[in-house]
Amino acid sequence: MSGGGPVADVIVIGGGLVGAALAYGLSREGQAVTLLDEGDNAFRASRGNFGLVWVQGKGSRSPAYARWTRASADLWPAFATQLLEETAIDVGYRKPGGLTLCMSEAEMESRCTLLQGLRTSLHEYDFQMLDRLELRELLPAVGETVVGASFCPHDGHVSPLLLLRALHQAILDRVAYRPGEEVIAIERRDGLFHVRTRRGTRAAIQLVLAAGLGNAKLAPRVGLQAPVVPVRGQILVTERLQPFLPLPTMQVRQTEVGTVMLGDSHEEVGFDVSTTVAASRDITRRAIAQFPFLGDVQMIRTWGALRVMTADGLPIYEQSQTHPGAYIVTCHSGVTLAAVHAKQLAPAIARGDLPPELDAFCAERFEECHVVQAQ
């Protein structure tokens, strides 16, 4: 079953937020795209996401990442409007700014230092440290033990599930979407990439690996590498409440329908999405310290999902040198970066050349890390 079908411009492997945003952007460039998605048994980070479009604090050791994140946050308002116009789906994007709550003076200081550093390297980077009083004015529900917070106007939040749905809806009639197609083999033959699944072989001029944790195995087949590991995050969600939190925090976010998401746990436990009492307890304790009234609120659901993490937490963007036309795209911020993936990365891939600003995200950096560690 090879070579018989039509040849696409690009095959994107992975139908989560990263792959769908790229398929969306590529198809808007007029590219003929085939999107291969795995089955319901895939570890879908996109289905377990917290929903922050988050800038503050990101890239403190990587100005390139800080700039890239900020670029996406700047693109987000127009991106959300465009999705609404194309699909009539309101993904619930709001940009009221975001807060990181600090529980001690020491946390306030280190937070301030971190954000000042980012402002110095990025220039236009707005943030403000709010003291106890200023924070209470903004959020009367905040607990006594909260010392203050950092506020950043570039932050926002969105429904990650509606975002995924909107992207898939938008590409429905312009991308060949193939669900349930796990990739078995990739070959380069006659200047084309041939991707084999159990249902057949698809051919394309270019290939994008956007398979999340699955990228680790796929990348070496086209001369790339993706040293990504799963980091589990657990999330709890409450009953619906009247609005009390007009802007998201790192760990507590009220959705537009009133439920409150509590999260931000990090565990390296392999490919295990189960939930634990210990993590639920840590998450709820912290949330109750931040917003005491939550102690009397009912939890309705909890779940675990796997972040796609590299050793330094940064994305990998790279075109293969041995297999030109093959790209790796992987990150743990598929929501935040969705706008820049659709509006900047996808057009770059369509042109066949990644911009120099993404040089910092080559996987080569991990080899250098190993060398340094060995010495």
Add this chain to the structure above:
Amino acid sequence: MSFRRSDTGGTNVRFTFEGRPLEAKEGETLAAALLAAGVREFRHTPASNQPRGPFCMMGICFECHVEVDSRANQQACMLNVRPGMVVRLQRGARDPEA
């Protein structure tokens, strides 16, 4: 659609819904008791303000939320009806201050 008890025996339990006195049988869930009494609207969803009623009857869908004895967002399918229960429509999201 109407609901009919398959077993009409048992002890009667009196409770109210929106101030209206109703009767149920001991051991029934609150959701079953309300459905048997002809109640279809249990709550108004905060998402669109539309009326909602029980869907799954097994604690999963959260469509049967009612206010019970001043406690908001109670799953009627997960509670047994008790004598003297004061049940109200769940109108929109819970006010955590209340």
